[in-house]
Amino acid sequence: MDLNEFLTFAAIGFAAQIVDGALGMGFGLVSNSVLLAIGTPPAASSAAIHIAKVFTGGASALSHAWFRNIDRRVFLHLVLPGMIGGLIGAVVLQRAPPALLRIAISAYLALMGLWLLLRAIRTRVTHKRVHALGAHGTGLVAGTLDAIGGGGWGTVVTSSLIAQGAEARYAVGTTNAAEFFVAIAISAALTASFGVVPWVWLGGLIAGGILAAPFAAWMTRHLQMRLLTGMVGFAVIALSVHSLWRLLR
Template sequence: MDPTSSELIHILPFIAVGFAAQVVDGALGMAFGVISNTLLISLGVPPAAASAGVHSVETFTTAISGISHALHRNVDWRLFLRLMIPGVIGGALGAYVLSNVDAAVVKPFILAYLTGIGLYLLVRAWRHRTHAREPRVVEPLGLVGGFLDAAGGGGWGPVVTSNLLVQGASPRTTIGTVNTVEFFLTATISATFITQLGWGAFTMATVGLLIGGIFAAPFGAILAKRVPPRVLLTLVGIILTLTSFWGLYNSLRH
């Protein structure tokens, strides 16, 4: 077997993971960072390097996803502006902290909180009608979401999307807006990681995630536009609960 074929076989699983994770992320406003970061860490990549690699990939996938959401009119531009600046500030701080301090101590508490939010969204989706209203707490949410995303290797979508939905925001425009803001967040986090860690985090695995993620990026916006709000809310609740509970289980086990 020639070296090129061998490299292709090794990169295919990462392409598949990148594709699947980005379809879910684009449609539901979360999961790419959590799924990809968990995979890289399970393969022995250090947390800071894994987060740097995933965020470098997300810089490209979120750019395409954001454009697609904008074309499908899934973006609330007022909400976009309220989230972007505090999100970018929080992301830069979180990347610096993870590069220099072990942030694993707070991770179980964040995951427990997100598991609870996921269960609440499921209850809300099935027991109540979903009447959209403008969320009140936005800027602090952007700051915290950006910080936790960088420090935890994934968390912008789970934290920001879920909390905006809890406040009654429209699922379609919330998912589209959070995905679009994420481009600016991931670009900032990636740049901060590069200044702290150099280029060592960019491996064959991140290339595979990038290829799969770029191919999948346009599809999420189409799904977010066409799936009914109650179904979107239910799917967000399921994904958030399962991924957070799994992360909590693993963090408490070690």
């Protein structure tokens, strides 16, 4: 075992899960950007990330449940469409180049992030019940994009739920809880198609992510709501602009 490589991936997993667990987005996007930068094939990278997400997502879901950050009704509306979308995305990953789709979605998310920032600086942030059909559509689209891009579930779902009126902490907690089941579906499909990935990568990502999960859930529980909404908006813009830059350069 290469200890330095293990510790490197543990650090990546810790940092990615702090972002993902606290803001509801970023684990796959952060991890995937590093794996692709070192020359990992996109399908293998996505498989490694989603296998790791099964473990980190489970720890994150339990942590958010402990801190009561999960909206059970929205969670149930997200899970099945998200898993179906993940399976669709796994098939697309094998058959079609996703570059144009990634560009379009990244541009859309950047605009949504700007909208969330404007929402956060309003004097009063209002909330309303998330519609079931809205949650179904969000889960289906997010699951598909997550499988194709190795990340994106949190970015799409968290920002969409907040845009639909969900309170930020519940949007984050519910997104993380549902991601656990979506990751199971995607990792099973990709592993069946592409085989196993280096366990040093998985061990590092999993160890770092599990260690970070309770801290991230605590941050979600105690951060001020408008601040958290603004942070989500900023994160969406930053991640989307970064994705666009990588795709268009």
